[in-house]
Amino acid sequence: MDRDSGPDGAFIDVDRVEKVFDVRRKTGFLRRERRRVRAVDGISFRVARGEMVGCIGPNGAGKSTTIKMLTGILTPSAGRLRVAGIDPARERGRLAQRIGVVFGQRTTLWWDLPLIDSYRLMHRMYRIPDARYRANLDRCVDLLDLSGLLDVPVRQLSLGQRMRGDIAAALLHDPDVLYLDEPTIGLDVISKARVREFLRTLNADRGTTVLLTTHDLQDIEQLCSRVVVIDHGRLMYDGSLAGLHEAGGSERVLVVDLERELPPIDVPPARVVRVEGPRQWLAFPADRSAAPLVARIAERCPLVDLSVREPDIEAVIARMYAQGVADRTERALS
Amino acid sequence: MWQAALCTHYASALGSTVLGGRDVGALRLYAAVAAGGFRRYATYRVATAAGVFTNTVFGVILVHTYLALWDARPHLGGYDQAQAVTYVWVGQALLATLAIGGGGVERDLMERIRTGDVAVDLYRPADLQAWWLAADLGRALFQMVGRGLVPLLFGALFFPVALPADPVTWAAFAGTVLSAMVVSFALRYLVALSVFWLLDGMGVAQVAHLVGYFCSGMLLPLNVFPGLLGEVVRLLPWSALLQNPADVLLGHADPLDTYVFQGAWAAALLALGRLLQRAATRRVVVQGG
């Protein structure tokens, strides 16, 4: 264990953190309504050094707000935050040397100047020793395929090129932690693959702790052993991606083709979710085997063909979000 | 003597506000930022050429107006005709340099504040005000060379001007122009920060440009203004922009007195900018952005 981590080895420690925004809205001439938005509503999680954690959640869930608090540009309304042993909001300057940040929707690059000029500024801004700067720049240029772009003004870069440029800019000072807020937003398949490959290498080779938010589950599937689901400012799930299936009450679907049209087959715990002519769809818990089910159906019905569809993580998440809404509605009504 | 002492005092005060008392590393960073500002504006070739043309044409028009005025009222404001003509060309040379009609880096800053991109600037280990000051000084230097020099040369060649032969006066002039750049930035920085509260800074910017035009002496030299109005206008920070450098060049003002005046305004306005910046960042940091 290193001295920057908390007593239990947490490099990033988020403890019952809340963020409440006061929103003032004009509701008429000279009339203003004050509304409080609970963007983050008591979230706790810990990230160990060298971990790679993905954070997902519907729009407005509080992901960006959480990241901003972890960089120190927003102060939490309540709770306690530590990154590398530093209280971000209190010691923003000191933390800056330890973290790299990429906001997919914003850029730190100097818009009108060649990419390399922004890197030279980072060199001075973070006081990176010359040799280290050179080595890091060369590595990033190589891995992110930036060599042809260094002399191109940033405004002429495509979105994917700019994103790669921004990622490099965030890493020149060898940060221990990298936050990425939607790093693959708007990228095509190839650019996404390249960014993911780079992050994987970064995490594996340098042990950089990575916390990223995304709406693309493939980012999580391909990069993160651990996923955190946030909805309406609350932590809905924290664990492995596989575990999400259980938590989300995931189901597999058995598709059977019968000889002729028949009424829905009754074989609990499976239930028919769809009938289309001689074809029927039966959903059953993902942790059950399909074999006994198939045997029971074959006993009773003339079976022509069958296939099993694995649960779709997108569907699991969608159900989880929907469940969150239902729970809240219930709470509100009761 | 007291002026020299005051002068060094202001210079160091200025230095410490701007750099936050930081070391050589910070100086190198802000030098790099200034170089970036210079190069950035150097990429706008067409705009620069158009600006040179406009400033020259405007200069010609203004010179003729001034000549008619000074014909009717010789020695108006203590200038003779050649001095009045020189004043016009100095003004055209400094108009873009000091961004008196707008067009400095504050435009970018306002946009960053409006879109919330400024939040990204806040987690970086650099001071916001020093960063933008450096970028604006780089810009001003480019505008002076790229846009100011030609109109001034043009005026000197084709019109009866009263330019000094003494290099010391030119050096003193260069010093007042540099101070004017800082005062000009400090004023525009305040305008830019207003976006934190107003969300749309265009109104404030427009008023600031109009006031700047009038109060810097861009329309008419401030020593022409009569009575109390003249007294007041000559004490305002905008007179540090054009009136002061022109007067030093024309041998109308003592350089040291001028430095003290400009330095005092620069220090006061930069300090006010810092205060506002602190309030603004607190607002962003606590409120979100």
Ligand SMILES: Nc1ncnc2c1ncn2[C@@H]1O[C@H](COP(=O)(O)OP(=O)(O)OP(=O)(O)O)[C@@H](O)[C@H]1O
């Ligand atoms: N500066 C702010 N002032 C007021 N409300 C804000 C502010 N920033 C965020 N919010 C609100 O806080 C909530 C969470 O926003 P946040 O940007 O963290 O969501 P997100 O999870 O990043 O969503 P998305 O996936 O759309 O990026 C939203 O309801 C948003 O409207």
Ligand SMILES: [Mg+2]
């Ligand atoms: Mg977001």
